[in-house]
Amino acid sequence: MRSIFKRGLPLAAVALVLSACAGPDVGQPGGAGGGDDRPADLSAELTVSQIGPVPLFDPHRAKNVTSDSGYLSTVYDRLISFDHEFNLHPMLASQWKFSEDLRELTLSIREGVRFHDGSELDADVVAANLERARTLETSTAKHLMSDVSDIQAEGDNTVRIEFSKPTPMFAYSLATNITLGAIISGKALAAGTDLARAPAGSGPYKAVTISQDRVAYERNDDYWDTENPPRLARVTTVSIPDDNARLAALQSGQVDLAPFKPSSAAYYQPLLDSGQFVSDDSFQGIIYGIFLNAKTPGLDDPRVRKAIGLALDRKTINEAVFDGGGPEAGQFFFEGLPGHVPELEENAYDPDEARRLLAEAGYPALTINALATGSEPGRTLATIYQDQLAKVGVTFNVQIPDPADLRPSWITGEYDALASVLDVRGEPGFFLQENILGPYNPGGSDPELVKAAEAALELGLDDPKRAEALEDLSRRMAEEPVHVPAVRVPGVILARADVMGIGKMTFSHFSSVIDVRTLGVAQGV
Template sequence: MTTRLSLIAALLLSTAAAASAAELRIGLENDPDTLDPDRSRLFVGRIVFTALCDKLVDVNEKLEIVPQLATAWTQSEDGRSITFTLREGVKFHDGTDFNAEAVKANIERSKTLEDSVRKSELASVESVEVISPTEVRLNLSAPDATVMAQLTDRAGMMMSPAAFAEGKDFASAPACSGPFKFVSRVAQDRIELERFADYWNAEAIKLDRVVYLPIPDTTVRLANLQSGDLDMINQLAATDIPAVQGNGNLRVEQVTGLGYQGIYFNLANGPQSQNPLGQDARIRQALNLSIDRNAINQVVFQGAFPPAGQPFPPDSPYYNEAYAAPERDVEKAKALLAEAGVATPVNIELQVPNRPENQQTAQMIQAMAAEAGFNVNIVTKEYATLVSDGAEGSFQSHTKGWSGRIDPDGNLHQFVTTGAGFNDGHYSNPEVDRLLNEARTLTDPAQRKERYDAAQAILQQDLPVTYLYYQAWLYGVDAGVQGFKPYPDGMIRLQNVSDAD
C-alpha cells in the first residue's frame, strides 16, 4: 500500500510539473523555408532564429547596435578591419564551445557555401583572423558601412561548426547558442524548441518551451488566439484589430516597421522573363501607374500600411520625396502601352502568397490594372514555394514582403545589384551596381544619400521592383503573456517574456 501511494504521489508531482512548464505558442503567417541561416530567405525564419541562434551583435528598441555574443568591437582608422571581443563561457546547443575559431568558420561558410544567400551581405569581408580564443578580426577589402548592420541578422548568427561539418544537414538538426534549442519540426505544422539550460543569459529566460505554428490564413490564426490554442500571433490583420481590442483576454501590440511590400519582375531569369512585362520597362511603368495604393491601404489595411514608392520609409534619412508613392494615372498608363506598341489587354501573371491580405491586394490590382489595359492572372502559392520558384526564375511577377533592415543598404542592394542573393529577376545595370557598391564604402550619410538618390533615379525608370506599401508590425497577444516588447525589426525576442496561463 505504501509503495502504491508513493507511486501515485510521484505521478501527481510529475503531472503538476508538466502542467506548470511555461510554453508559449506563436502563430506565424508562413512556415520557414529552412532552419539554416546561410540558406534562409523567409522573414518568419528570422523569428525562429531569434530564439535559436544568437548573433555577434543585436539591436535594441531604438535600433542601436548592442552586444550579444561579441561584448565589444573596434574599427581601424582606415575602416578596413573590425576587431571583436567575444563573450566567454558560451556553449553551443551540442555542448561545443563558442570561440574565435567558431566565428571564423561561420563567416567563411556564409561566404563560400554554394547556395548561401549571405554572400552579398558579407562581400567586403576579405578574411577572418583569429587573434585569440576570445578575439577575432574581420579584414575588409574596403571600408564598409553596412557590415555591422548585417551582423545583427542572419549573417551574424553563430552556428556550431560541428553541426555544419561536411556531410551533415544543419537544417535538420540545427545547433546554435541561443536561449532555446531545437527539439523537432514537422513541415507546415510546427517547430518546437526547449529552454537551453546552459544559455549564457539564462536568468532572462522565463519560458520552458516555444512552439511556432505556421497558419497562413489570418482568420484562422485569430480564431486560434481567441480560443486559447495560441498565445501570440504574428502579422495580425489590420481589419482584426477591433476584434482583439474588444476581447478582454487579448491585447494588440504594434510598432512601425522598416520594411515594405512590392511587386518583383522577372527581367532576365530564364524563359518566363521573355514577355512584354519582363522586356519593356514601359509595360512595367504602365502597371505601376494603374495601381491606387491609397485605396489598397484603406480597403485592405484600414489605413495602417502607408503607400510606398521606394524602399526607404518616410522617417528614414535616405527617403527621397521625389520618389514618393505615385498617384494612380490610368490615362498615362494607357499611353505607355500604346507607345510600347503592344496589343491590349496585356496578359501578365502575378504570383501571390496564400494569405488573405495578399490575395485581397492582388484582386484590387487585378481590377485596377484591367482599366488600364491589362489582364492580370493571379496565381496563389504557399509563400516558401513562391520564394523558391522566384529564385529559380519560375515567375513573371510576384508580390513579396521585405521586413526591412536598419541600414538602407539592406533594403536595396541585395535586390537590384548584379548577382545579388535576392535579385530573383536578374536585373543588372552597371551604374546601379557602382552607385550602391560605393554607398557601402561611405560613412557620411549625406554622401551615401547622394548615391542612393542617383541609383533610385535609374531604378524608377527601369523598375525591376515596384513598391506598394510600408508595413507595420501587428501582434495579437494573450493577456497572460507578460514582458513582450515589439521591435521595429519585427523580431519576437523572448528574453524576460513569461506566460501566466
C-alpha cells in the same frame, strides 16, 4: 511619425567599438529578457503563432530570411544583436571595430559560451561559420559576403574580416540578417549534423521537437547571458498562415500570441474589449509591392516598368485591403529612414500615362507571369494588382507556390514578377543589398543605378553624404523603377494580457514574425 532609425555610437561606421559587457539589463531592449519590469513566472509556457512555415533550421540555407528569423532566433545567437530601435548591441561578439578605411572589421569573440551540444565558442568556430556562409553552394547569405576577401581567426578570441572595398553595412547585416550572423556549433559543422533535425545553436531555447507545422522549445538553463536569461520554461511555435485561423486560435486559447494586420482590427477588437488581451502596434511594418524581372521582354524597358507603377491606385488599395491603415508607398525608404523623399509619397496613379508609355514602348498589350504569396493580405493584393493592371492592357497571371518555395522560385529568374513583401529591414542599405544588387533582383538593374547603389553602400552610416546619395537613388527608382512599391503595412501583435515584452521584440519590427527572446509571463496575473 516617429523615427525608427536611431543614429549614434552603435551605428557609427568608423572606429566602431562596443563594450565587452554581456548586454543590457533585464527589462531593457537587446537581451533575452527585455520588455517589462513585472516579475516573470519562470515556470510559464507560451504557444505563439508564426505566419511563415517551419524552416530547415540551418541558418545559412534559410529559404526566407524574413519568416525564418522568428524560428531561428530562438535557437541561434548572432554575432551582433539589435534592439527595437535598431541600435546594435554585443551578442557573441563582445566588441567590434572597423578600420578607418572601412575595409577591415575586427570581432572580439565572447568567452564562456557553450552551444547546446556542449561544445565551446571560439574564434575558429566563428571563422568556420562565416566561411561556410560565404562558400556553401546553397548558402542564402553568399551575396552578403561578395566583398569579403579574407576571414582569419587570430588566437582564441579574435576574428578579422577583410573586404575588397569599404563595407560599413556588414555589422548591420550580421545583426539583422540571421542567415549571416547566426553561429552554428563548430562540433555540429565538423560532424555534418543534419541541422533540420538537430539544430545546434547557443541561444536561450533548445528545439526539442520539430514537425511540419510546429516546433517545441525548452529553456536553455545553461544560457551564457546570465543578466538576460530566458524567462519561459517552454515555448511552442505553430505555423498558421491564414488570418482567420490565427484569430480563432488566439480566441480559443490554442495560441497565446499572434501577428495581425490593421485590416483585421474589426475582427480582433472584441478580444481587446474583453480585457483578456493586449495589442502592440508600434512595429514599422513591411512594404508590399511587385518585384519585376528586367530580363523579361517588355519589362526590360523602363517605360513599361514605370507604367506598371502608374497603373496601381495605391489609395484604393489601402482603403480596400487595410481600411486606410496601411500608408501608400510611393518609395521604398519610408518616413524616418535616410533617403526618404516626401514628394514621392503622392499617389502617382495615372492610368492614361501608363497606357501611353506602354504603347510608346511597343507593348499596348502585355502578359506578365507572376508568383505571389498565398497568405493574406498578399493573395488579395495580387488580385487587386490583376484588376488594376488589366485596365491599362497588362494581363497579370498569378501562380501561388508552396510558401517555402516562393522566394527560391523567384530568384531562379524564370518568372516575370513576384507580388510579395519588399523587405527594407529598418535600413536602406539592406534593401539595396537584397533587392537591387542581390538575389531578389534576378533581372539586374541599369549599370548606372548599380554604380550609384554600390557607391552609397560604401559610405559610412554616419557620413553626411549618405542621405543625399540615398535620396538620389529614391528619385531614380521612382523615375525608372526596378520594382514597384504599393503599400506599407504596419504590424500588430495580439497577446494574452499577462504576456510581457511584446514591444521589445526585434525581428517583429520589420516583419510579421514573433521573436520570443524578449517574452515572459507576469506572475499572478
